[in-house]
Amino acid sequence: KSYHFYRESPLNETLLITGAAGRLARRIIHLLVGRYAGPLIAATRSPGNLTDDLPDLAAHGVELRAADFDDPASLPGAFQGVNCMLLVSTDAVRQPGRRWQQQRTAVEAAQAAGVRHVVYTSLSSARQAGLLITADHAKTEALLEQSRLEYTLLRINVYTDMLLLNLPGALRSGELLSAAGEGRTAYISREDCAQAIAALLSTPLKGRHLLNLTGAEALTMSEVAILASRATGQPLAHRAVTSPKLEAALVRAGTPPWRAAIFANMDGGRAANFFAEISPLADRLLGRSPESVADFLTAHRGVLLGE
Numbered sequence: 001k002s003y004h005f006y007r008e009s010p011l012n013e014t015l016l017i018t019g020a021a022g023r024l025a026r027r028i029i030h031l032l033v034g035r036y037a038g039p040l041i042a043a044t045r046s047p048g049n050l051t052d053d054l055p056d057l058a059a060h061g062v063e064l065r066a067a068d069f070d071d072p073a074s075l076p077g078a079f080q081g082v083n084c085m086l087l088v089s090t091d092a093v094r095q096p097g098r099r100w101q102q103q104r105t106a107v108e109a110a111q112a113a114g115v116r117h118v119v120y121t122s123l124s125s126a127r128q129a130g131l132l133i134t135a136d137h138a139k140t141e142a143l144l145e146q147s148r149l150e151y152t153l154l155r156i157n158v159y160t161d162m163l164l165l166n167l168p169g170a171l172r173s174g175e176l177l178s179a180a181g182e183g184r185t186a187y188i189s190r191e192d193c194a195q196a197i198a199a200l201l202s203t204p205l206k207g208r209h210l211l212n213l214t215g216a217e218a219l220t221m222s223e224v225a226i227l228a229s230r231a232t233g234q235p236l237a238h239r240a241v242t243s244p245k246l247e248a249a250l251v252r253a254g255t256p257p258w259r260a261a262i263f264a265n266m267d268g269g270r271a272a273n274f275f276a277e278i279s280p281l282a283d284r285l286l287g288r289s290p291e292s293v294a295d296f297l298t299a300h301r302g303v304l305l306g307e
Helices: 023-032 049-055 073-078 098-113 130-147 160-173 192-200 221-232 245-252 257-271 281-286 292-300
Strands: 015-017 042-044 063-066 086-089 117-123 150-156 175-178 208-211 237-240
Touching: 015 023, 023 042, 023 160, 023 192, 063 073, 073 098, 086 098, 098 117, 098 130, 098 175, 117 130, 117 192, 130 150, 150 192, 160 175, 160 221, 160 281, 160 292, 175 221, 175 245, 192 208, 192 281, 208 281, 221 292, 245 257
Parallel strands: 015 042, 015 086, 042 063, 086 117, 117 150, 150 208, 175 237
Antiparallel strands: none
């Protein structure tokens, strides 16, 4: 694992960011405006929507291009003249195999277009068997390794933001169900990820890297429950259940079955400590410690309480 980035490559390379209408990519673009020295391209399926959402981009010299990973014919033009690309993993997880097909199309098109370096937003434990959400990441990583491209495989841990999906309901009931047991997770917020990735992209990359982007602490769900209780002043107990029981409870609560299966499976990964590794990369890129779970929950107290 290398945390050294080479500076021999030119600082004015053309950088393209995919999935630009998504929350992570959109925030990264905003952070890079006025900071990135070279031409900056925002690519999305529907540039018109991006113009509506971010009308200030064009004013700051950001070029908008259409790039639909389900339409290979759209990619040669989108990737033309690009030196470095941030490939943000797509959200097509409902249909098994679709995200892998999309990302394979993107990687192959990048290679054909002469892109030099691809930074791919992968997931911690991407090569770990048994996790439903990681198969597409593992295949995409392997494809990049087998390609002629230079790359950075950026394995991002679980977003702290994900806790906002189940904690509000848990606080209302007074009980947080999980199948994570005493397994630990080194949560990192989406905002810290965006800032770290923007810093990474501002440092020209050369070669091939495997990096892990995590928070500075690894917590159990019991500890998360305690922190949520402190942040809100509401009692919250953690109750450990099996993955099948968690999946069933999520479905009863209205979670779509496909999503409930992924969430329950992820908890199994937490129980096995697949997401427990702590890396110093975020500290180096941010120039500070990443936001703690306690501070994040306190900052989102209103969301937790449904206010």
